[in-house]
Amino acid sequence: MTLGGVLPYIQIVLSVLLIAAILLQQTGASMGGAFGGDNFSAAFHTRRGSEKVLFYAAIILGILFGLSSFIALFLNK
Numbered sequence: 001m002t003l004g005g006v007l008p009y010i011q012i013v014l015s016v017l018l019i020a021a022i023l024l025q026q027t028g029a030s031m032g033g034a035f036g037g038d039n040f041s042a043a044f045h046t047r048r049g050s051e052k053v054l055f056y057a058a059i060i061l062g063i064l065f066g067l068s069s070f071i072a073l074f075l076n077k
Contacts, residue, residue, distance in 0.1 A: 003071070003075065004072075004075045004076075007068060007071065007072050007075065008072075010068055011065065011068050011069070011072065014061055014064055014065045014068060015065060017057075017061050018058065018061040018062055018065055021054050021057045021058040021061055022058050024054055025051065025054050025055065025058065026051065
């Protein structure tokens with residue numbers, strides 16, 4: 001198989017992993033902050049443990065998905 005034949009499957013796997021990494025992240029913000037209410041939990045906080053791993057995984061997966069999309073764009077010319 002060539003890269004052009006495998007690339008769609010790579011993109012599917014990357015997209016599913018990216019969606020999972022984003023959805024598994026927990027936020028401390030409540031709905032009150034979205035509507036202008038006082039939200040003291042929106043202040044700066046340090047990511048630790050699994051939250052930090054998921055944050056970096058989402059960034060890396062997003063970059064890999066973007067690169068694979070550009071590769072697919074140039075291969076299909």
